[in-house]
Amino acid sequence: MTALPNTRELRRSALFERLGLIGLVAPALLLILVTMVLPVGWLFYLSVLSDSGAFSLEHYQRMWEHPSYGRTFWTTFQVSFLTTALCILLGYPLCYFLSEIPKRAANLCMIAVLLPLWTSLLVRTYAWLVLLQRRGLINNWGIELGLWDEPLALVHNLTGTLIGTVHVMLPFLVLPLYSSMRAIDRNYLRAAANLGAGPLRSFWLVFFPLAMPGLVTGALIVFILCLGFYVTPAVLGGGKVIMVSSRIANDIEIFFNWGAASALGVVLLVLTVLLMLAAGRLVRMDTVLGGQGK
C-alpha cells in the first residue's frame, strides 16, 4: 500500500487542537491543584502527626476508642438523612407542579425557589433563629393568637436544625429533579394512559422511574452537602446537635488540636468519597433503567 499524502500534517493539526483544549482547562486544573489537592494532602499529613510532631496514629485511635466520636458520626448521618428525606417530601410535589405548568410560569416560580440561594447563608440561619427562638416571632404570634400556652422549643435542638438545613438544601434537590422531570416526554404518559393506566398507576409505573435519575442526583447532593454542613446546624442546634463539622471547629478553635481536626476531616472525606462511589453505581444503573433513550 502506498503511503497516504499529508498524514504528518493532519496528525500535527489534530495534536495542536488537543493541546489547545488542554490549554483552556489548564488554569482551572492548576487552581484546583493549589486550593484543593495540596491542602487536602496537607490535611492527611497533619492527621498522622502527634502533638509533638512525630508520626503517630493516635488521632485515629482515639476516634476508634471513644464512643463520643461514634455518636457524633451517627448524629451527622441522622441529620443528613432526615434533611434529605424532608427535602424529597417537600421537593417532589413542588417539582412535579413546576414541570406541569407552562415553561414561562415555571421559570418565574423557579426564581422564588432559588432566591434563598442568593441570600447569605449566615443571614438565613440567623433569620431562622429570630423566628424560632423562645421569644421569637413564631412563639410570640402563637401565644398571642392563643394557639399554644408555653413557648415551643423550636430551636437549639434537632427540630430547629432540620428546619434550617431543609430550607438551605431544598434548592439543591429541586434543580436536578425539576430538570429531570421536564425532560420526560409527555407522550410516555399519554401512552400509559392510552394503554389503560389511570393517573396513579401512570405516575408510579412510568413517571416515577423516569424521574429517578434526577431524584437520586438531587438526594445525593443534599446528603453529601449535609455531612459537612457547619454554620446552620451549629447555630440552630445550639450545641445540642453535635455534627462532625462542629467537632472539627471545636478542635481547632478551642483545643488548637490540628491533628485531631485533620483526622476527623480525613475520615469525613473518605466516607463521602465511598458514598459517592456507591451512589455512582446506583445512578448509572438508574440511568440505564430510567434514561431518556430514544
Added chain:
Amino acid sequence: MSAASLPISIAQVTKTYGKTFALDHVDLEIRSGEFLTLLGPSGSGKTTLLTVLAGFTRPDGGSLKFGDTEMITVPPHKRHVGMVFQNYALFPHMSVADNVGFPLKLRGVKPAEIAQRTERALEMVRLGGYGTRGVDQLSGGQRQRVALARAMVFEPRIMLMDEPLSALDKQLREHMQIELRQLHDKLGMTTVYVTHDQREALTMSDRIAVINGGRIMQLDTPRALYERPKNRFVAEFIGESTFLPVRVHGGCVTLGDQTLRTAVPPPADGPQLLMLRPERLRLLGSSEAVDNACNTIEATLVATVYQGDSSLFRMALADGTPLDVRGDSAVALEPGTRLRLAVSIEDTVLLALEPVA
C-alpha cells in the same frame, strides 16, 4: 361474543384555540372494521381529531360514539383503543416484553398468559424472541413494530395510528404500509390512520377523509377521490394536476376555442375550473385517430423534463396557458412541435372555482 370492531360516530366535534378552529363542526361516520385515513397537510386538524378520539384533547363540544356508547367525556385510560404514536413512545425503562405486556398487566391478566400473548403479538409483527431486548437496542423499524404489538396485544376494537411510518426510510415505509394493511385485514378492527402522505393514504385505505382547516373537504374511496375530486384543494393535494379555466355555456364546455365533453354533466353555466391529470393525457401521433370516448386538445411543446421512469412534457395552449403531460420518457420531441393530446371523457373533470366548504 363481541365483534372484533366498533363503528365510530363523530358529530359536530369542534375545538378552538382562541379564534382558530382546529376542528370545525366535524361530522364523520366510520364504519365498523373500516380502514379510514385522515389525510391533510400540517395544521389541518387531522392529528387533533385523532387525539380527540384517543381522549387526550378535550373538544369544545360535539359527540363521539364508539358503537352506541358516548365517549366524549370518558378519560383516555378507559377508552380501550389501541394507539401507535408517531415517535412510538416505547417506555425506555422497560424491556420489549414489558412494554408489550404493559396493557395486559394493567388489566390484571395472569403472568403466564401475559407471557404467552406477548410472544404471540411479537410474532405477529415478526419480532418473535425479541422480548428480552432493551428498547434502545432496536432499530427504528423494529421499534415501530414493537409499538404496533403493544397496541394490538389487548385486542382493541379500534386502532388509532398517528403517522406511524413517517420516521422510516422510503423502502421500509412502503413495506410496512402493506404489512399494516394486512394486519388490519387479519384482525379486523376499525382503524383510523393519520398521514400527510397522499400516496400512503391511497395505498392503504378503504376510505379517505381529506381534511383542511379543521374541516373535511371530501370523504370518499381512494379511486373516487383521485378521479372525481370535488374541489381544488382535494385535486391539488392528491396526485398531480393541471388546472385550466374553461367556460360552460348551455351544457357545453369550452377551453379557449376547443370544445370538450365531460362524463358528468356540468353543474352550472359560467366560468369553471377544468382539472386534468398529467398522466391521463396522451400524446397522439400525427395520424392517430381517437375514439368517441376521448377529447382532443391541441397544444405546443415548450420543454421536456426527463424524470427516469417517465418524462414531464410541458406544453402550452394557443393562448399560452400552460398544460403538463406525463408520458413515456423514451419519447424525444423538439420544442415547438404542435401536438394533439387525448384525454378520456371520464378524466375530464370540472371543479367549482371556489373550494367547497
